[in-house]
Amino acid sequence: MPESKSRKKAxxxxxxxxxxxxxxxxxxxxxxxxxxxxxxLAWIVVTYLSQSQYPIPGIDSWNLAIGGVLIVAGFIMTTRWR
Known part of the structure; x- marks a missing residue:
């Protein structure tokens, strides 16, 4: 019976x-x-202390959103910190 050829592995x-x-x-x-x-954080504190009139007058509760976005941007940067 013939023998099979052996396979060469890389x-x-x-x-x-x-x-x-x-x-x-x-x-x-x-x-x-x-x-x-x-x-x-300072943006949100100023917004609460001034009853949503400052840091940017006239946009009311959007001042909280701006402060939140700044905080979230800082936390996103912590994921890239080495």
Missing amino acids: EYTPPPVKSSGPKVNPPWFVPVMLGLMLVG
Whole structure:
């Protein structure tokens, strides 16, 4: 009975090693991140203390939305912080 030909398997080649070091954020990143969160908090506090008349007069409750967006933008930046 004839023998079957043996299959040649390709030799294992490991994936190339990434030589880049750890990524670092620019020096302005953390101050901007914290600044956005603090400005958003201050914006909301001023809105409540002035009964929705300030920081931008005439837009009433939208001042709360602006403060919330600033805070959320700061928290989104925390996901990119290394």
